[in-house]
Amino acid sequence: MSIRVLMFGWEFPPHIAGGLGTASYGLTKGLAKHGVKVMFVMPKAGGDEDQSVVKIINASDVEMMSEYSTLDEYWQNVNFMEIGSNLVPYLDPETFERTVTETIKTGEHSEHIVFRNKFQFSGKYGSNLMEEVARYAMVAGTIAAQQDFDIIHAHDWLTYSAGIVAKKVSGKPLVIHVHATEFDRSGENVNPQVFDIEKRGMEAADRVITVSNLIRNIVINRYGINPDKVVTVHNAVDFQTREDIEVDRGVKEKVVTFLGRITFQKGPEYFIEAANKVLKRYPNVRFVMAGSGDLFNRSVRRVAQLKIATKFHFTGFLRGDDVQKMFSYSDVYVMPSVSEPFGISPLEAMRAGVPTIISKQSGVAEVLKHSIKVDYWDVDALADAIYGLLTYPALGKMAGKEGLDEVNQLKWENAALKVENVYKDVLGM
Template sequence: MKTRVLMFGWEFPPHIAGGLGTACLGLTKGLAKQGVEVLFVMPKASGDEDQSAAKIINASDVEALFDVVDVEEYWKNINFMEIGSNLIPYMDPEHFEKEVNERVKTGQREERIGFKNKYTFSGKYGANLMEEVARYAIVAATIARQQKFDVIHAHDWLTYAAGIAAKKVSGKPLVIHVHATEFDRSGENVNQLVYDLERQGMLAADRVITVSNLTRNIVINRYGIDSAKVVTVHNAVDFQSYKDMDVEKGVKEKVVTFLGRITYQKGPEYFIEAANKVLKAYPNVRFVMAGSGDLMNRSIRRVAKLRIATHFHFTGFLKGQDVQKMFAQSDVYVMPSVSEPFGISPLEAMRSGVPTIISKQSGVAEVLKHALKVDFWDVDALADAIYGLLKYPALSRMAGRCGLEEVNTLKWENAAYLLKHIYEEVKQN
């Protein structure tokens, strides 16, 4: 009998802010090939989502019924209405401040959900994020009452409360998917509210899926979760829509690229310091920082202070075809993340044949043999690796060729196969 999964996410391509939406699409496509039917719930659907592998349910279209259990009870100890904090690093401080000011200026205050009311979610990572997380849980309970399914699957902390609410009203098993933890996002300066939501989700879950063994260890050791119910399922990458590009470079120099959010987690400062060292030995190179984030202004100031601005470029946030164009122009790709639960961008770079350097502190390091690996903090080793790939063409060609062969074996179908078996296990318990 076909398994039916009620899946909760926060974003889905083509409108995404990071790797979470990309992973959700890859997994749903893989599950469809395994014969698993997915109902994918998101706060705000745009109508142009890919529904070939999953039926999209728009939470903004659902009338929330208050006879669906005491979901409000779940929130009684949480003051979520007035949270003013940049909780997720998809929004830089300037955008966040603008968002908050806009709400204050316009007096924007949504009414609380009443009986048979709809709530229009923004579906973004904005100033009222915690309010939306709480409302999403209330709507999730309604959806769980209305739909038929065998298993609940909740992606990332934003949807854990929704998953718990759905489990309460349906009695169905809950699987939660940890794509990142608060320790990855904030280091040791954790937001206690987010940590508590994460831990509640993990405790309530029948199975916890982590995207790497690195993340699995954090879940067990930092959240106190029973290791018997924590399973690693590595991410993959979908290259079906990927087109090989022949792009005119525009510059004669070699190009070394950092692509990701310019935030603590991604280690942009180590990239800049390594660039400074490389330029002293190999001046015929340009460094590109593609992305945006809360450390962008500081990074620009540091580049100016080091006097390497003529060899350094900031592109801002890139998505879709622009990402592929950037890789097509790159000679080396670097991901010096301080803490990376997995990291899909190195796989995308390797698919373009770009020699890749990653930090040992990344989940993707567990599955890649043909990427150069350094400790994120070892700027000298990172500079040496970049210099080696720029200076020695044979090394660069071998890294590019072997990387391409390797990354083509990492398929979402393999991850979905493991997921299907996890669903079968929790259904039987």
């Protein structure tokens, strides 16, 4: 008997703003290979989603049954408020900054269109996000009453409320998937509303899946969740096989790359200080910082202050093929994140055969053996690691080769098998 899953997500390729949609897609494809049937509910479907392995339910098409909106006093307590722009789910490097800027630029209006009792979701991360999150949960009650399934799976805080309502309506068990917590997104300045939704979701869930042990510890210690119900399933990465990109670098020096949001969380200042130390010992190198973010101007000023601007380049935000090109230009890739729930970009670098240095404070450090790991704050260790990879070509070559073999093992199919085992455990199969 195959397990039928009612899965709630906020985005699904091709219309994605970040890593959450990519992870949802990878996981559903992996589950399909194990015979698990997934109905994937999203606020607003574009109609061009790949439905070969998953059935997409567009919440904007669902007529709400009004009696479900009074499910629980919980709904009377939902305050629709304007929310801060930092409430964005698990995003890949860079996108956060862009999403927020675009929202401010376009000044998203919070008008909503209601047809009878259908609600047209924008499916974006605009100023009326909290209202959409609450209405999505109400629609979830209707969907749960209409569909046949064995278990509910909700991704990220935006859909936890939907999962809770679906569980109440159907009596079926709930698994929630924590891709990042409010502590990862906002440091210590947590948004109390989001924290509250996350905590309710974790408490109501029969199992909590976290993308790393780093996040698992936060769930247990910061949210007070029983360790017995929190399971780590590391993310994976699916790569399209691509031709090796032939590139003419135009520079003879070695290239060391940082690719990510230029924000506190990603540790750009440690990269700059390490670059300064390396250049004193090994001048035949250029450092590249690819990305944009709130520390961009400060970073440019610091590079000028250190007088290394001729050897240090800022590219701004890169997307798609430009990211692949940047990897093919690079001799070393560095991810000195202060806090990183998982971190896909080192895997992409390794896939391109580039030796990587990552912070011990990242979830991905738990699964990579052939990446050099340093504490994000230890600028000397970071500089030594960069220097070592630049001056000993054999070391870089081996790290690149072993890393490529290793990253090819991190398949969504394997992650999905672990998720299926979580389902079976909850269902007592």
